[in-house]
Each structure stands twice: as C-alpha cells, then as structure tokens.
Amino acid sequence: MPKLAQSGQEADAAALYSRSGAAAYGVSAEQFAAILDEILRKYLPHNPPHASAPVSPDYSTEKKNGFCAALRLEELALARACAAGNERAWQDFIGRYRQKLHSMALHITRDAAHAAELADSLFADLYGVNARNGVRSSKLVSYTGRGSLEGWLRTVMAQEFINRYRKQKRTVSLEEQTDEGVQFAAAIPEPACTSDPRLEAATDEALAELSSEDRFTLVSYYLDGRTLAEIAQTLGLHESSVSRRLDRLSTGLRKRILAGLRMQGMSHAQAAEALETDVRDIQLNLRSRLMQDSGTKTFPGNKVPAQDAGDGSTD
Amino acid sequence: MTEVPKIVYDRLRAARPEGALPDRSMPGRSMPGQSISGQTTPPPPHPDAELLTAFAEQALSATERAGVLEHLALCGDCREVVALALPTDLLAIPTAANAETEASAIPAKSRWSWLSSAHFAWPGLRWAALAAGVAVAAVVLLLHPGKLNQATLPSANQRVAPAADPRIASSPVESSPVASSPVASSPVQQLTTLAKADETRVKPELQMSKKFKAGQAASPLPAQSGMLLAGNKTGSAQADKPSAVPFGGPPAFEPGESAPRTVTESVQVAAAAEAVSVEPSSEDTLLARNPAPAIEKAKPALSEPEVIGQQNNQAAYGAAPAGLQSRNVMSAAKQSPSSNQTLARQRAVNQTLANETLANNVTWTIKTGILQRSLDSGQSWQNALHADRPLLCYAGRGLDIWTGGQAGTLFHSSDNGLTWVRVQPSVKTYGLTSDVTRIDIHDNLRDPVEIVVFTSNHEIWSSADGGRTWNKK
Numbered sequence: 001m002p003k004l005a006q007s008g009q010e011a012d013a014a015a016l017y018s019r020s021g022a023a024a025y026g027v028s029a030e031q032f033a034a035i036l037d038e039i040l041r042k043y044l045p046h047n048p049p050h051a052s053a054p055v056s057p058d059y060s061t062e063k064k065n066g067f068c069a070a071l072r073l074e075e076l077a078l079a080r081a082c083a084a085g086n087e088r089a090w091q092d093f094i095g096r097y098r099q100k101l102h103s104m105a106l107h108i109t110r111d112a113a114h115a116a117e118l119a120d121s122l123f124a125d126l127y128g129v130n131a132r133n134g135v136r137s138s139k140l141v142s143y144t145g146r147g148s149l150e151g152w153l154r155t156v157m158a159q160e161f162i163n164r165y166r167k168q169k170r171t172v173s174l175e176e177q178t179d180e181g182v183q184f185a186a187a188i189p190e191p192a193c194t195s196d197p198r199l200e201a202a203t204d205e206a207l208a209e210l211s212s213e214d215r216f217t218l219v220s221y222y223l224d225g226r227t228l229a230e231i232a233q234t235l236g237l238h239e240s241s242v243s244r245r246l247d248r249l250s251t252g253l254r255k256r257i258l259a260g261l262r263m264q265g266m267s268h269a270q271a272a273e274a275l276e277t278d279v280r281d282i283q284l285n286l287r288s289r290l291m292q293d294s295g296t297k298t299f300p301g302n303k304v305p306a307q308d309a310g311d312g313s314t315d
Numbered sequence: 316m317t318e319v320p321k322i323v324y325d326r327l328r329a330a331r332p333e334g335a336l337p338d339r340s341m342p343g344r345s346m347p348g349q350s351i352s353g354q355t356t357p358p359p360p361h362p363d364a365e366l367l368t369a370f371a372e373q374a375l376s377a378t379e380r381a382g383v384l385e386h387l388a389l390c391g392d393c394r395e396v397v398a399l400a401l402p403t404d405l406l407a408i409p410t411a412a413n414a415e416t417e418a419s420a421i422p423a424k425s426r427w428s429w430l431s432s433a434h435f436a437w438p439g440l441r442w443a444a445l446a447a448g449v450a451v452a453a454v455v456l457l458l459h460p461g462k463l464n465q466a467t468l469p470s471a472n473q474r475v476a477p478a479a480d481p482r483i484a485s486s487p488v489e490s491s492p493v494a495s496s497p498v499a500s501s502p503v504q505q506l507t508t509l510a511k512a513d514e515t516r517v518k519p520e521l522q523m524s525k526k527f528k529a530g531q532a533a534s535p536l537p538a539q540s541g542m543l544l545a546g547n548k549t550g551s552a553q554a555d556k557p558s559a560v561p562f563g564g565p566p567a568f569e570p571g572e573s574a575p576r577t578v579t580e581s582v583q584v585a586a587a588a589e590a591v592s593v594e595p596s597s598e599d600t601l602l603a604r605n606p607a608p609a610i611e612k613a614k615p616a617l618s619e620p621e622v623i624g625q626q627n628n629q630a631a632y633g634a635a636p637a638g639l640q641s642r643n644v645m646s647a648a649k650q651s652p653s654s655n656q657t658l659a660r661q662r663a664v665n666q667t668l669a670n671e672t673l674a675n676n677v678t679w680t681i682k683t684g685i686l687q688r689s690l691d692s693g694q695s696w697q698n699a700l701h702a703d704r705p706l707l708c709y710a711g712r713g714l715d716i717w718t719g720g721q722a723g724t725l726f727h728s729s730d731n732g733l734t735w736v737r738v739q740p741s742v743k744t745y746g747l748t749s750d751v752t753r754i755d756i757h758d759n760l761r762d763p764v765e766i767v768v769f770t771s772n773h774e775i776w777s778s779a780d781g782g783r784t785w786n787k788k
Contacts, residue, residue, distance in 0.1 A: 142363065142365065146369040146374055147365065147371070148368065148372060150402075151400065152365060155364040155367050155368045156364045157400070158395070158397075158400040159364060159396050200322070207326055212381060212384040212388045213384050215388040216384050218327065219394070220394060222323070222324060222327065223324065224391065230398055234398070249319075253319055257322070275320050
C-alpha cells in the first residue's frame with residue numbers, strides 16, 4: 001500500500017516536472033521535487049516533513065496533488081532557475097519581464113526617476129547582488145508559484161515602495177511635528193477618545209460582528225478611499241456587488257450601533273442623537289483643542305517659531 | 316453610496332494600528348518561509364508577497380483567504396500593497412504616457428485620488444460631450460428656419476438695398492444728429508419692445524452670426540432673409556406710390572457688382588438675428604415686427620466700396636445685443652450724411668418695373684447745373700433734368716428724386732427721373748425764391764416722407780405730405 005502511494009507520487013512528480021519545463025533551465029527532477037516539497041511544507045502544515053515518511057491520511061495526498069497542480073509550475077521553474085543562476089533562465093526572465101517591471105514601477109511611483117530607481121533596485125534584489133556568506137541570494141527563491149510571477153513581482157515592488165514611502169513619511173511627519181506641534185498627527189484619533197464611551201463600545205461591538213471580508217470592504221472604501229472597481233477586483237466580485245454590500249453594511253452598522261446604544265439604556269431618540277451629533281461634537285472638540293494648543297504655544301513661541309519657520313522652509 | 320456614521324470611521328481607524336503599528340517596516344516581508352498562520356501570535360506577521368499575490372488573483376484556499384482577509388481588514392499597509400499591485404490593464408489606468416505628465420506624486424493619497432478622478436473623469440467627459448452636442452443641435456435647429464425662409468426668396472436683398480438708397484442719398488451733407496433723431500425715435504420704441512421679447516433668443520444667434528462673419532464662412536442666406544424683411548417694410552412704406560411695384564419683381568442685379576454683395580455681408584449679422592427670431596411662416600408678424608430693422612438694414616445699402624469697411628463696422632456694431640440696436644439706428648442715421656458726401660455721385664436707385672436691368676444702377680450727379688443720370692455705374696451720363704436755372708443739389712429716396720437749384724428752383728420726380736414736376740413751395744404769400752442749397756428726406760416711417768429744403772439765406776422749408784403743403788421756419 002505505501003509502495004503504491006509512493007509510486008503514484010513519483011508519477012505525479014514526473015508529470016509536474018515535465019509540465020514545468022524545468023529541464024530546459026537545467027533543473028533536475030530531484031531539484032524540482034525538492035522545491036515542490038519545500039512549498040508543500042510551507043503551505044500545507046499537515047504535510048509530513050518527508051514524503052517517504054509513513055502517510056497517515058490518504059486525503060493529504062490528494063490535497064497535495066491538487067495543490068501542486070494548481071501551482072504555476074512553469075513560472076516557478078523559471079524563477080527558481082534564475083535564482084540558481086541559470087543563464088538561459090535569466091535571458092528568458094529579462095525578455096519577459098524587464099519591460100513590464102519598468103511600466104509597473106512607473107505605475108506605482110508615477111514618477112520616471114523614482115520608477116527607474118525602484119525597478120533597478122528590484123532587479124538587483126532579484127538577481128541577488130547582496131551576497132550573504134559568499135552565496136548570492138536571489139529574491140526569486142521566495143517565489144512559490146501560488147500566484148502569477150508577474151503579480152508577485154508587482155507585489156514585491158509595491159512592498160518595496162511602501163517600505164521606502166514609510167521611511168520618507170516617518171521623517172517628514174516627525175519634522176512636521178516639531179514644526180507644527182502635534183495637531184497633524186493627534187487631531188484625528190483624539191476626537192474618538194473624547195466621544196461618548198457608550199457610543200464607542202456600541203460601534204466596536206457592531207464592527208466586531210462583521211466578517212473580515214465585510215470589514216475589509218468597509219475599510220477599503222471609507223478609510224482608504226479605494227474605488228468600487230479596485231475593491232471588486234481585489235475580492236473577485238462585481239462592482240455592483242461591492243456597492244450593494246457597502247449599502248447594506250452602512251445601514252446595518254447604523255442599526256446595530258443604535259441597538260447597542262439602546263441596550264445600554266439610551267432611548268431611541270437619545271441614541272439617534274448620539275450618532276448624529278457626533279460629527280459636530282468632534283468639530284467642536286477639535287476647535288477648542290486647537291485653540292488651546294495655539295494659546296499655549298504663543299507664550300514660549302516668541303523665540304522658538306523663528307527657528308522653526310527656518311527649518312520648515314528648508315524642507 | 317450611503318455614508319457611515321462618523322464614529323465608524325474613528326473606530327475603524329483606531330483599530331488599524333493594532334495590526335500595522337508594531338513595526339511599520341514590515342520585517343521579513345520578503346523573507347521566504349513565512350507562515351501566515353495568523354492565529355498563532357497576537358500581532359500577526361504580514362502575509363508575504365506570495366500570499367498577497369495569490370489573494371488578489373483569487374488563487375487561495377478558503378482558509379488561507381480568510382486569514383489574509385483578516386489581516387488586510389486591519390493592516391492598511393498590506394491593503395495598500397494589494398491595491399498597488401493590482402494589474403493595471405484591468406483597472407484601465409494609463410501607465411506610461413500619463414505617468415510622465417504626473418510628476419512627483421509621491422504621497423500615496425494623492426496618487427489614489429488621481430486614480431479615482433481618472434476613473435470617473437471619462438463618464439463626466441462623456442456627458443459634457445453629449446451636452447455640447449445637444450447645444451449644437453439646438454443652435455442648428457434655431458438657425459434652420461431662417462435658412463428655409465431665404466431659400467424661397469433668394470433675391471430680396473438685391474432689390475431692397477437700392478430701394479432704400481435714394482432716401483438717404485438725398486440728404487444734404489451737414490445732416491445733423493438732431494435731424495435724424497425723429498427718424499430713430501419711433502423705431503426705437505418698437506425695437507426695444509421687440510428686443511425685450513426676443514432678447515433671449517436673439518442673443519445666441521447674434522453671437523453665432525458674429526462668429527460666422529468673422530470666419531468669412533457665413534452663408535449669405537440669413538442676410539437675404541433679413542433683407543427681405545427690410546424690403547417688406549420699405550415697400551409698405553411706399554405703398555401709395557406706383558413705383559413701389561418693383562419690389563415684387565424678379566431679381567435685377569448684376570452679378571459682377573461687388574458693392575451690393577459686400578453690403579449683403581455687412582447686413583448679415585443683424586439680418587441673421589432677425590431671421591431667426593421671427594416666425595418664418597407668418598408674413599404679417601414679419602412685417603409688424605420689423606419696421607425698425609428695415610431702417611437699420613437699409614443703411615448699409617448706401618455703402619459703396621470706399622466706405623464698406625465703415626459700414627461693416629456699423630453693421631457689426633448692430634450685432635450687439637438687441638437692446639443696442641436702437642443706438643445703432645441712431646448712429647446709422649448720423650453716418651449717412653458722410654457717405655452721401657463721399658459718394659454722392661454713385662447712388663443706386665430703382666428705376667421702373669419696365670426697366671429692371673437699370674433699376675439698381677442708376678446714379679445721379681449734377682454737372683454744370685444739370686442733373687445727370689447714369690445707368691451704368693457712372694461710365695456714361697445723360698441729362699435727366701435741365702432746368703431754366705442751374706441745379707445745385709438733389710436728394711433721393713426710392714424712386715423719389717428731389718432736386719433744387721438757384722432762385723427757388725425745386726423739382727420732384729416720383730418715377731426715378733423719367734418725369735419731373737416743378738414744385739413751388741409757398742407759405743401764404745411768401746414763396747421760396749432763394750437758392751436751394753440742400754434737400755433732406757426724413758424717413759420717419761410715415762408715408763409720404765418729410766421733405767426739408769435748406770436755402771442759401773438760411774430758410775428751412777419742410778413738407779410732410781410729399782410737397783403739397785409747406786411750412787417755413
């Protein structure tokens with residue numbers, strides 16, 4: 001019985017290997033099987049550490065086969081061959097993705113200079129310029145074929161961009177804080193703290209009831225300002241579905257928050273008022289807070305602002 | 316899209332840092348071998364690029380997808396990565412070309428606002444284009460009745476222009492604004508009332524015709540229509556005279572003549588506006604509504620090549636909003652003497668119905684005391700009236716010609732100079748005996764017109780009934 005399973009797995013592995021075309025890039029069947037094994041161990045935690053070990057549940061074999069079959073084997077072979085330093089694989093990779101990488105970078109950065117910088121640095125990472133212990137480590141090693149190689153490249157680039165942007169933003173915001181005081185960073189979360197704790201609790205409860213997908217939709221639309229098309233594409237839905245879901249969510253949230261407020265002893269009118277007047281409260285709080293801030297700053301500020309202004313202008 | 320309560324924003328925003336704040340540099344994001352088993356540790360690590368890609372491509376299993384979604388719901392950084400990594404071709408975001416123009420858009424927020432605006436800009440543009448199309452169609456439809464109107468009556472302008480000519484041609488050189496004011500007063504009233512009624516409709520058309528004129532692309536049809544209207548009025552003003560008949564006649568216009576054509580163009584602006592604003596079907600309303608424009612349009616008919624520019628300006632001036640047309644009437648009246656002065660020898664008048672070919676080309680002059688007439692634009696002259704005393708001045712309006720000379724000589728022809736009648740003005744026993752130096756014909760839209768005769772000893776004689784009775788000032 002285990003013998004049969006073993007032979008079946010070998011046959012499958014051979015089929016996967018031939019499908020990937022890894023042989024053209026000088027990747028042997030054993031190497032490819034090892035790659036697949038590594039990927040399986042990563043994503044299927046119940047998979048036994050070694051294929052030769054006794055297989056307890058048969059379903060894991062089917063699952064494994066299905067999982068492997070769903071991988072993008074050809075792109076996986078290309079990526080791993082590139083990581084291994086195969087010349088032909090690199091030629092193919094550059095031929096296929098070099099142009100795309102540059103347009104991707106342009107799309108992400110919206111600036112030619114930044115785009116070139118981003119694309120070049122990513123190329124360096126992909127090629128593995130940064131050698132560790134004398135061994136070139138290419139970023140392509142981390143590609144596992146679950147998504148398309150192009151999508152993966154885009155994601156990696158976006159992550160790199162976000163990392164850089166975060167660095168820039170952090171320094172900028174720190175300077176702004178020293179220049180302008182804490183209004184910029186603090187003004188937004190503060191009103192929430194000053195709002196009615198019962199309202200907060202009711203809102204948190206209502207939000208906690210949402211599914212993660214609903215919450216993702218809500219946050220993407222209202223906080224991140226994504227378009228319906230973007231959200232729909234991310235979730236694999238139609239735009240109208242997203243729109244309907246948002247409508248349903250906003251009305252449902254309002255109802256649930258009101259219900260939560262009533263549960264805490266508010267009348268319906270009180271609850272509705274608490275929900276509606278909240279915005280005005282925030283504005284009032286903001287205004288009073290800003291006035292206080294400016295009031296406290298004016299006294300010591302006679303000497304300091306000139307310097308601050310100079311710092312600000314240099315940026 | 317219905318809005319969510321403000322508190323929801325705040326709580327969503329407050330919840331975000333829990334996942335994203337621990338380390339914003341996203342450690343190990345690109346490191347291989349990271350597990351997404353987010354349930355294990357309280358601050359879950361960011362999903363690696365592999366999983367985010369597979370998530371966006373809908374390639375994850377249900378459990379994996381739920382884990383990634385759970386993280387994404389809280390982590391703004393990863394949401395942004397996913398959004399940035401969306402395939403551009405599916406979102407219809409222009410990449411290279413537009414990105415070149417969009418320089419230095421480093422903050423992510425501005426980039427996304429640009430994206431969303433680009434996304435909604437096209438429907439907006441589409442609506443704008445549709446609105447523009449509707450507007451153009453409306454303008455064409457408004458202009459169209461005027462064109463139909465002209466198409467049926469093509470030659471109206473050619474006869475109308477000369478018809479109005481002799482009236483002003485006869486006005487002496489120093490015609491004062493004061494003298495012209497009674498002429499303008501009554502049409503002004505009518506015109507302003509008309510203008511108020513039609514102002515909203517006329518204005519756009521005026522602008523349109525202005526543009527057409529500037530571009531030299533205007534068709535003469537609107538002008539013809541307008542001239543027809545003018546001609547109708549002029550004809551009715553002379554209804555009691557037999558010589559008014561030629562207005563109904565066939566076209567009598569030499570194609571080689573350049574002046575009338577330019578005249579047509581100069582009148583075009585005002586004419587087009589009139590043609591549009593008036594119902595094309597009702598002849599009665601046409602006549603009733605256009606007495607004032609009749610004057611205005613008749614004025615440019617005076618213009619000969621030398622003053623065409625001047626007259627054109629005037630006509631263009633008349634194309635100002637309808638309320639200003641009354642002012643234009645005044646200015647036209649003022650200007651007529653100067654055109655008389657410079658072009659006294661080249662007047663276009665109608666002759667008779669029987670003599671159609673000559674009708675438009677009769678010009679008058681006085682040479683050595685003899686009134687002469689030319690039928691070929693001044694190339695050859697023939698004596699029209701040789702009075703016993705030298706003639707000094709003349710004036711004409713339509714087929715009416717008045718001429719005066721030394722010692723109270725005054726003749727009148729109502730058939731374009733074929734037959735003459737001596738007129739001897741007198742008040743009681745005092746007759747006109749001094750030299751007639753100037754004759755004005757005042758067209759105040761009454762029929763017959765008012766004749767004013769100035770003499771060398773500063774007498775002013777006027778007749779409001781075609782010369783039968785006279786007053787002396």
